[in-house]
Amino acid sequence: MIKLSELYSGKAKTVFKTDNPEKLIMEFRDSLTAFDGKKKSEAPKKGYYNAQIAAKLLQLLEEKGIKTHFDSMLSGTEMVVDAVDIIKIEVIVRNIAAGSLTKKYPFKTGQKLDPPILLFDYKSDEHGDPMINEDIALALGLATKAELAKIRKLALSINSILIDYLDERNLMLPDFKLEFGRRKGKIVLADEISCDTCRFWDKTTGESLDKDVFRFDKGDLVAAYREVARRIVPEIFKKK
Numbered sequence: 001m002i003k004l005s006e007l008y009s010g011k012a013k014t015v016f017k018t019d020n021p022e023k024l025i026m027e028f029r030d031s032l033t034a035f036d037g038k039k040k041s042e043a044p045k046k047g048y049y050n051a052q053i054a055a056k057l058l059q060l061l062e063e064k065g066i067k068t069h070f071d072s073m074l075s076g077t078e079m080v081v082d083a084v085d086i087i088k089i090e091v092i093v094r095n096i097a098a099g100s101l102t103k104k105y106p107f108k109t110g111q112k113l114d115p116p117i118l119l120f121d122y123k124s125d126e127h128g129d130p131m132i133n134e135d136i137a138l139a140l141g142l143a144t145k146a147e148l149a150k151i152r153k154l155a156l157s158i159n160s161i162l163i164d165y166l167d168e169r170n171l172m173l174p175d176f177k178l179e180f181g182r183r184k185g186k187i188v189l190a191d192e193i194s195c196d197t198c199r200f201w202d203k204t205t206g207e208s209l210d211k212d213v214f215r216f217d218k219g220d221l222v223a224a225y226r227e228v229a230r231r232i233v234p235e236i237f238k239k240k
Helices: 046-063 100-104 134-139 145-167 221-232
Strands: 003-009 013-018 023-028 031-034 039-042 070-073 078-082 085-096 112-122 171-183 186-190 198-202
Touching: 023 046, 046 070, 046 078, 046 145, 046 221, 085 145, 112 134, 112 145, 134 145, 145 171, 145 186
Parallel strands: none
Antiparallel strands: 003 013, 013 023, 023 078, 031 039, 070 078, 085 112, 085 171, 171 186, 171 198
């Protein structure tokens, strides 16, 4: 596979075209941003840890019957993915109250949410990624009613799979972000699942092991990401 021109560069990943029009290369960078890009930094090996975590979790979901855009790993930080038509909706799944949910609503940090709360945000830097409901999504033509129902069902299934998997690794999943796309007429999971897109808390101590370490200056971000990687992809740390 040959990497061609850059297709898109986001806050932490760059997507490249390839010589196969149905495949793209998604490169995970060491860049860090928070608060809508107001806070920026770099963290060595952050891209590598995120790529490895994302690959493992996407493969796990595939094994459980969830279709994703994952194809293979080209290198430690480069993921080959299927080209999909991204649906401009960010789906936030919340299992435990944290972050903005506790600022906008009368929830207490750490409060368990049963059943989980699903929120939709309009994926638009221009408009500040505002929260939307199904009526707005339909009015904007972002997805059909059937697609929204499918996305909701998939998000809840993914949540259940991840909670069980992470619980075995002494990790809690307070909340996380998902993105979906269309491929050959079907909805598939796209983007990544990593420390950049999830809140991971240590089940014993409640310690943050995700981007909140960077957002709120809680300590060593690389150490936090490395610890999550150690629990999810321990094989990458084995001596060769």
